[in-house]
Amino acid sequence: MSDLRSRYKILKEHNLIVEFHSGNLDLDSFIDFKKRITSDPLYVPNLNYFVHLKNVTFTTINETEDDIFAYSKFITNNFNVYGNRRVALITNTPNQVVYTTIFKTMQENANQSVEIFSRYENATKWLGIDLELEKLIEVLLELKKLKEYHAFKKI
Template sequence: MKKIASYTILDDINIVTEYYNGGITIEDIIELKKRLFSEKLYNPKIQIIMDFRTANLLIKEPELILYTEFAKNKLNAISERKVAFLTNTPNEVVIGTLFEFVKKNLPMTTDVFSTLKAAALWLNLSYEEMVKVENTFNEFLK
């Protein structure tokens, strides 16, 4: 399985789509965030959908603390927003749930979903916006 950690900024609907495939480490996620935060179109209030449905997360609980420390040092790049985790395996659900516990003092609300439709509803996306997000995720698969 090819390793992918990529994103697309959909600034017209205030969404970042992050796509992960293959064996993903916390370092892969941090590197992606560093690239994202330096983008001209990025804004700290943008909502994020992180798609881990085809990823194998190689992350342990102590590494989540490493990520939250990275994020705390980037508070200028993070504001009040929602982050949706898309998963389809119990391991990723556990990671998303653990992240909820270690993200104290970060200005974001997170939740774990098994379908894009459920995540889109939580993020208050219209049907057309959800289709745009879905098409973006499909582009990562090509």
């Protein structure tokens, strides 16, 4: 069983999904999480994403490259579910930058624009959203404190 912990919050007024991930990122858990988001009553295609990966560990390069390719294919094959969107990947370490750069490169012809950031302000500016930094940090802290995905439904 994976130790990836993934939580999200849809900010409909900003056309945005804020995701917070921690632990070892593995393909099956990540795709399962993405599928669960689409069952949320607030979910609609074309939402932009702010994906916080600063607390994620990627595994060995060969396995992860295969996983990145498989995930890229999953996103491309599910265009009707995810639509056109912007995805801001928030990283902290050189290791995270390497893996997210591989993913970004694989998405060049896909239905999404992907950029990598270390600063929240730059990511929100690129996403084109008017969201105060304090509010974003509040959402991230709320997500970080949740014990599991289902706990968010009660908030």
